[in-house]
Amino acid sequence: MSTSPDMSRRRLLFGGAAIGAGALLAGCTSNETKDSAPQTNVKDANAASAAPGKPVTIAFSAPAADHGWIGAITANAKAQAAKFSDVTLKVIDAGKDAPAQIAALETVIASKPDAIVMLPQDGAQLTAIGKKAMDAGIIVINLDREFTDAAASFSLIKGDNYGMGVAAGHYIGEKLKGKTDAVIGEIPGIDELQLTKDRSKGFADTLKTYGLTVKHRVAAGFTVQTGQSAAANLLQAAPKLDAVWNHDDDQGVGVLAAIQQAGRKEFFMVGGAGSRDAMDHIKAGDTVLTATVTYPPSMASSAIILARLAAQGNGMSDLVELQVPKMIVLQSETITKDNVDKYLPLGFKS
Structure with a gap:
């Protein structure tokens, strides 16, 4: 964001389903302490592409929060990475604003991870650092807040x-x-x-x-x-x-x-x-x-999956193409009293 108050955001999930078709939810919240741990929804490592492959290191950076949508984003990323024995996840403190996140990512780039999954404090302000990582041969998965230059990421996954x-x-x-x-x-x-x-x-x-x-x-x-x-x-x-x-x-x-x-x-x-x-x-x-x-925070689970596939040179098994898509946009659905029971298990705590 251009101005960067401590912002949290939404949470809900449906890991693997998010990648294929219309996924689910989202929001934003303050960073007050909550008693319960964030709920996570991830894809079990049981697909053909989930068989252990080349070990990869994925750096993950998103604004901090212990609950709400942003809390779910980070919890999902950690939980999904833990499903893969060949993934080492390094969670990077994004700081309080875009300049702080940029400074942290400069250090990350120097360590040469295989991939970076990044939910920017502000997409426009983080575009240059995304491009720098890509130029250094690091796969960048842009999460949610879109860069202004498509060349700054290998793939983008976001809500609609x-x-x-x-x-x-x-x-x-x-x-x-x-x-x-x-x-x-x-x-x-x-x-x-x-x-x-x-x-x-x-x-x-x-x-x-x-x-x-x-x-x-x-x-x-x-x-x-x-x-x-x-x-x-x-x-x-x-x-x-x-x-x-x-x-x-x-x-x-x-x-x-x-x-x-x-x-x-x-x-x-x-x-x-x-x-x-x-x-x-x-x-x-x-x-x-x-x-x-x-607006689905399950996108973080899917972003980790995409980063792993791309870093190992794989595509998505249900697609003909050899690489993961350049962009995945998750659909927005309407929850009313008529269908709320179906979505309740996917809700996140504000």
Whole structure:
């Protein structure tokens, strides 16, 4: 991110399934200590390509968090690497901002690992270091926050940010069909990030097909605290609302707290990520939250698999091509009360 508060993010998973087709969830949160260890979902090492091969060293770097989406990202990477006897995983402290992550990765590059799996603090700012690693012959798997130059990575795996906005827009559009004067609010995460811009564009483009627009928009910062303050400001600016899309279920903890404190119930809300907290509320029907759209931290498990395959010169066994794909985009799905039971086991704790 351009400005780098301590940001966490989402969690859910479905390791191997994430690589093949539409996977699952995501979000963002503050870095408060939680009692329970992050849940992980990984692919068992039972495929043909999982037979022990050339030993490889994979460096992994992502913003720090002990829970939420980012917590799940790191927990997944560690758990997936542990499934392979031929993988040595070196987890690299990403520091508090992009310059700190760059400095750490400079040292990593000098140690010449076989691959680096990197979730950048900010994709644009980390592009040059990704390119430097690739030029040094190190395979780089770009995770989630996209570099600005495709040559900076061997492969990219990410969620469908534009698709999240599309999914949220369709859910709200269908619920408000024909109500062209509806008042819709939006609470994004960090506006400087490209992923936020993509989500908002998908949302706006889809609402437009229903004759709807966002009337009130206040950005948060992927934390509980910023979610609460952004929601409080939005509610103050909008005495009446019909629907709200909050981009991130982790910051949604604060959003829901602000809504409850204000005593507002006249609208419904859609979340983003697929946290267990959000799904519990959807199932219970005890808040304005009636749906969430997914963004899968299982991508970290898949990124480790891709890094190992590429470092060993292998492709994906179900594809004809000899190398792993240059890009994998995971689909965003909509969780409602009708299908929440199917997704509950995959939810992550905000």
